[in-house]
Amino acid sequence: MYNNLSNKRSLNKTVIYIILILWALISIFPVYWMLTFSLKTNAEIFGENVAGLPREWVWENYKRAFNTGNMPRYFINSLIVAISTIVITLAASVMATYAITRLKWKGRKRMNSFFMLGLTIPIHASIVPLYTTLAKLKLLDTLWALIIPYSAFSLAMGILVCTGFMGDIPYDLDEAAMLDGCGTWGIFFRVIVPLMRPAVATVGIYTFLQCWNELMFANVFINSDKWRTLPVGVQSLSGQYTTDWGPIGAALSIATIPTLIFYIFMSKKIQDSFVAGAVKG
Amino acid sequence: MKKALSLVLALCMIVALFTVGSTAAYADDDVTLTLWSIATESDSSHQAFIDAIAAFEAAHPGVKIEHVTTENEAYKTKIKAAMSSGEGLPDIFFTWGMGFLGEFVNAGRVYCVDNEYEAYKDELPVAMTGNVRYDGKMYGVPYTMSLITLYANMDLLAEVGYTEIPATYEDMMACCEALKAKGIIPFGVAGKEKWCLSEYVEPLVIKSVGGDKLRDMYNGAASWNDPGVVKAIEAFQGMVDNGYFDPSANALSNDEVKNNFIAGKTAFYQNGSWNNKDIGEKANFTVKAGTFPVLDDSIPLYSMIGGPNNTLAVTESSEHKDLAVAAAFELARFMSDADYKSGANLPCWAADPNAEVNDLIQAAADMASKAENMVLFGDNFLNADAANTYLDYIEMAWAGDVTPEEYVEGLDSDLG
Amino acid sequence: MKKPLSYKLNIFLFLLPALLLFICVLIAPIIMSFVYSLTKWNGFTTPEFIGFKNYVELFTSKSINIFRALKNVFLLALLSCCIQLPFALWLALRLSRPIKGKSALLSIYFMPVLISTVVIGQLWLKIYNPDYGVLNVLLRSLGLDSWTRIWLGDKKTALAAAFVPVLWQYVGYHMLLMYAGIKGVPTDLIEAAMLDGATDSQISRYIIIPYIRPILRVSVIFAVTGSLKSFDLIYVLTNGGPSHATEVPSTLMISMLFLRNRYGMGSAIAVMLIVLCFVFALLINMLFKEEK
Numbered sequence: 005m006y007n008n009l010s011n012k013r014s015l016n017k018t019v020i021y022i023i024l025i026l027w028a029l030i031s032i033f034p035v036y037w038m039l040t041f042s043l044k045t046n047a048e049i050f051g052e053n054v055a056g057l058p059r060e061w062v063w064e065n066y067k068r069a070f071n072t073g074n075m076p077r078y079f080i081n082s083l084i085v086a087i088s089t090i091v092i093t094l095a096a097s098v099m100a101t102y103a104i105t106r107l108k109w110k111g112r113k114r115m116n117s118f119f120m121l122g123l124t125i126p127i128h129a130s131i132v133p134l135y136t137t138l139a140k141l142k143l144l145d146t147l148w149a150l151i152i153p154y155s156a157f158s159l160a161m162g163i164l165v166c167t168g169f170m171g172d173i174p175y176d177l178d179e180a181a182m183l184d185g186c187g188t189w190g191i192f193f194r195v196i197v198p199l200m201r202p203a204v205a206t207v208g209i210y211t212f213l214q215c216w217n218e219l220m221f222a223n224v225f226i227n228s229d230k231w232r233t234l235p236v237g238v239q240s241l242s243g244q245y246t247t248d249w250g251p252i253g254a255a256l257s258i259a260t261i262p263t264l265i266f267y268i269f270m271s272k273k274i275q276d277s278f279v280a281g282a283v284k285g
Numbered sequence: 286m287k288k289a290l291s292l293v294l295a296l297c298m299i300v301a302l303f304t305v306g307s308t309a310a311y312a313d314d315d316v317t318l319t320l321w322s323i324a325t326e327s328d329s330s331h332q333a334f335i336d337a338i339a340a341f342e343a344a345h346p347g348v349k350i351e352h353v354t355t356e357n358e359a360y361k362t363k364i365k366a367a368m369s370s371g372e373g374l375p376d377i378f379f380t381w382g383m384g385f386l387g388e389f390v391n392a393g394r395v396y397c398v399d400n401e402y403e404a405y406k407d408e409l410p411v412a413m414t415g416n417v418r419y420d421g422k423m424y425g426v427p428y429t430m431s432l433i434t435l436y437a438n439m440d441l442l443a444e445v446g447y448t449e450i451p452a453t454y455e456d457m458m459a460c461c462e463a464l465k466a467k468g469i470i471p472f473g474v475a476g477k478e479k480w481c482l483s484e485y486v487e488p489l490v491i492k493s494v495g496g497d498k499l500r501d502m503y504n505g506a507a508s509w510n511d512p513g514v515v516k517a518i519e520a521f522q523g524m525v526d527n528g529y530f531d532p533s534a535n536a537l538s539n540d541e542v543k544n545n546f547i548a549g550k551t552a553f554y555q556n557g558s559w560n561n562k563d564i565g566e567k568a569n570f571t572v573k574a575g576t577f578p579v580l581d582d583s584i585p586l587y588s589m590i591g592g593p594n595n596t597l598a599v600t601e602s603s604e605h606k607d608l609a610v611a612a613a614f615e616l617a618r619f620m621s622d623a624d625y626k627s628g629a630n631l632p633c634w635a636a637d638p639n640a641e642v643n644d645l646i647q648a649a650a651d652m653a654s655k656a657e658n659m660v661l662f663g664d665n666f667l668n669a670d671a672a673n674t675y676l677d678y679i680e681m682a683w684a685g686d687v688t689p690e691e692y693v694e695g696l697d698s699d700l701g
Numbered sequence: 702m703k704k705p706l707s708y709k710l711n712i713f714l715f716l717l718p719a720l721l722l723f724i725c726v727l728i729a730p731i732i733m734s735f736v737y738s739l740t741k742w743n744g745f746t747t748p749e750f751i752g753f754k755n756y757v758e759l760f761t762s763k764s765i766n767i768f769r770a771l772k773n774v775f776l777l778a779l780l781s782c783c784i785q786l787p788f789a790l791w792l793a794l795r796l797s798r799p800i801k802g803k804s805a806l807l808s809i810y811f812m813p814v815l816i817s818t819v820v821i822g823q824l825w826l827k828i829y830n831p832d833y834g835v836l837n838v839l840l841r842s843l844g845l846d847s848w849t850r851i852w853l854g855d856k857k858t859a860l861a862a863a864f865v866p867v868l869w870q871y872v873g874y875h876m877l878l879m880y881a882g883i884k885g886v887p888t889d890l891i892e893a894a895m896l897d898g899a900t901d902s903q904i905s906r907y908i909i910i911p912y913i914r915p916i917l918r919v920s921v922i923f924a925v926t927g928s929l930k931s932f933d934l935i936y937v938l939t940n941g942g943p944s945h946a947t948e949v950p951s952t953l954m955i956s957m958l959f960l961r962n963r964y965g966m967g968s969a970i971a972v973m974l975i976v977l978c979f980v981f982a983l984l985i986n987m988l989f990k991e992e993k
């Protein structure tokens with residue numbers, strides 16, 4: 005009887021493992037595919053050898069991608085935009101969430117719904133009004149023209165996630181801090197902010213993804229080569245009627261690999277911060 | 286330690302941000318003109334633009350041209366957003382003629398170059414400026430023109446006994462049938478990109494109703510409900526039903542279709558003459574460039590779809606209009622010549638008669654010189670809204686969702 | 702107790718950065734969009750006020766066929782809630798238990814989210830390619846030649862084929878969100894339940910899932926509104942085709958704004974989308990509250 009049960013369990017476990025690994029393969033395939041096609045000739049990409057390893061390793065593709073435009077500069081621009089956006093989004097959303105969930109005032113529910121409106125706005129719909137506004141503020145063709153809209157569009161999600169996490173922080177802590185003589189700001193900085201670390205990771209990743217691959221704003225709001233971001237740089241590799249996919253694949257890889265390394269490196273840290281947050285909470 | 290690090294990082298960022306957006310200063314008497322185009326680094330005209338700008342800067346000391354390139358589809362969004370707000374516009378911009386430029390002209394954003402044109406009249410024939418004239422006034426400087434060209438893989442045609450591109454419609458269909466019987470796909474087309482379908486439909490239409498009538502139809506002066514158009518759509522749908530097009534067409538992009546032709550997978554590829562350079566350089570079989578035979582014997586064979594199209598225009602908001610106009614004309618003259626010699630496309634400006642050019646561009650030039658009538662691509666001719674409705678109908682004809690009669694009636698009622 | 706003025710000032714100061722960003726970048730353009738939606742405007746000339754004519758045309762025009770686009774995104778939202786989210790939750794629950802190679806799997810599952818839409822789109826275009834795509838090649842090698850299709854080019858299969866990558870890409874995202882929530886569940890709660898002899902599935906059902914409700918709410922709202930305004934991948938894969946079979950409101954909006962130069966109509970679609978997403982977000986919020 006016992007034996008039977010344990011057999012069933014291990015069978016169950018095997019099935020689960022198979023599903024997990026299968027899904028891992030499905031998830032990792034694009035990276036593999038991208039890396040291999042970045043090293044192939046057009047003929048191989050367009051049919052002769054779609055999914056296999058490159059027959060002839062065309063490192064030339066990477067050379068061409070790097071020599072086209074100013075990839076390192078685009079990369080740094082993308083990084084500045086991403087980090088600034090994350091910082092602004094986090095600061096603004098943690099502060100707003102605090103006001104909405106921990107401070108008591110009339111209309112805070114309505115304020116929350118108001119911010120949730122941000123989840124519903126398709127980013128592409130506002131391009132023309134935004135363009136006009138940014139032009140009037142003389143912010144066109146600067147990185148601010150990307151940082152500000154990206155932050156604003158990430159804000160709703162930031163507040164939503166923060167609300168979930170901040171609701172979990174016991175109110176006793178606020179009261180204890182108040183008895184210790186902390187004011188509104190004191191509670192915010194001493195109690196809330198340290199406990200928001202798990203939310204920081206989640207919001208940070210979300211915001212990063214929002215702005216790292218965004219193409220349409222980046223394309224329309226930036227003119228100068230020196231402020232271009234990676235997606236635009238990659239896009240500009242494809243011409244009007246001619247497309248050479250090898251170098252484009254190389255450029256895509258250049259744009260993606262650092263993200264992947266960053267994530268793999270960070271994912272451990274993120275998990276740690278989750279655990280730390282859970283223990284303290 | 287950690288805090289110090291994050292503080293340093295934050296400071297770096299702030300410094301970085303405040304330097305973001307400062308523009309490099311030039312000496313007081315220097316002028317910088319901004320040029321927007323679609324000639325990205327992989328575009329076949331990219332080098333020609335660089336050379337043209339260098340030549341202009343050499344001839345005008347103290348003037349610099351800043352060239353901002355954007356990929357084709359993204360460019361349309363970018364220029365429209367800028368034109369719409371009127372802010373941040375360049376001095377000179379690339380545009381297509383007729384419908385595309387027309388909406389900017391109507392909005393008063395484009396500078397009229399009539400006066401300056403006088404000086405260039407001998408080199409840029411008036412006949413080439415028709416697509417950039419609105420109410421008779423000229424608003425742009427064309428540099429190259431494109432024609433719909435029928436590219437044929439002569440090695441594959443030889444397998445079914447043809448040494449020339451079939452000259453009559455009946456012969457063409459017989460050739461397709463023979464190719465199909467041998468397991469060779471006659472035509473490559475990108476069903477995913479509607480404009481590629483129009484590259485097959487429009488030659489059929491013009492070779493059935495003639496250029497003048499087609500132009501009237503675009504202008505709204507003639508009804509689409511014409512037996513000739515019905516006949517052309519019937520012919521098109523007949524070719525679809527007979528399986529003369531790649532059965533995978535709906536899944537393919539134009540790049541893939543062109544690559545298929547270059548790889549010898551399809552016998553014909555009908556598309557714009559801007560493909561000359563790509564096909565000429567990459568295909569390792571005998572390629573011939575020709576034109577589709579006529580459907581109606583009373584129509585001249587060289588009734589062509591295409592015309593002067595790639596254009597440079599100057600914005601009304603430019604602060605240095607004189608220089609910008611001069612640059613537009615001189616860049617256009619240079620580009621016309623450079624693109625012709627490199628085999629990228631046909632010139633609008635008087636070409637060097639002794640220039641050595643590749644066979645395909647020579648064939649295209651011959652067709653252009655023999656052309657009795659030339660009508661611009663429908664999606665360029667019409668305004669944006671009408672052009673997309675028109676392309677929708679072409680797609681419906683392709684998918685068999687409309688009969689030829691429904692096609693002409695629909696165009697009549699919806700293009701109005 | 703009356704709140705002192707400084708308290709109110711503090712509230713305002715805490716809200717200020719978010720409000721400023723929000724009003725300037727999101728609300729002002731929406732208001733402008735709403736104004737544009739009442740006009741006939743090609744984006745360049747002077748807008749002509751036409752009242753609600755755009756909305757009337759939007760909901761009656763046969764050629765725009767907004768209901769087909771709406772039907773498509775509602776289907777996507779439904780699939781997202783019924784397949785994508787449960788699977789993501791299952792993965793998150795599995796990975797939150799001690800399991801070999803956990804952190805590697807966690808990282809791998811999230812990878813599709815990190816990769817740009819252009820690459821994802823190209824990958825799936827290749828997978829679906831009728832001649833040499835992985836899918837048809839696989840079917841042929843299994844002797845199922847009659848099952849092969851021009852997946853994205855056939856009106857019957859295009860919608861399903863376009864939805865699969867959309868659902869696939871964001872499984873990892875929802876999984877991570879839920880995983881973060883599960884990690885926040887106090888360990889003593891779980892330990893106590895285990896001491897009481899609760900099985901894994903009981904712990905999941907009665908402790909973890911109720912505890913991560915706020916996260917689940919976020920996931921559902923994100924999945925539904927994300928579906929309603931889905932754009933990027935569909936644009937790359939089919940751009941609404943073939944013959945508009947995969948049209949969604951966002952692709953219609955973009956074609957009105959940037960292809961047809963109909964800013965009035967494009968703005969009307971934008972306003973409709975905003976209202977729709979907002980209503981659904983509120984509904985989901987209410988649903989989650991009521992159950993509590």
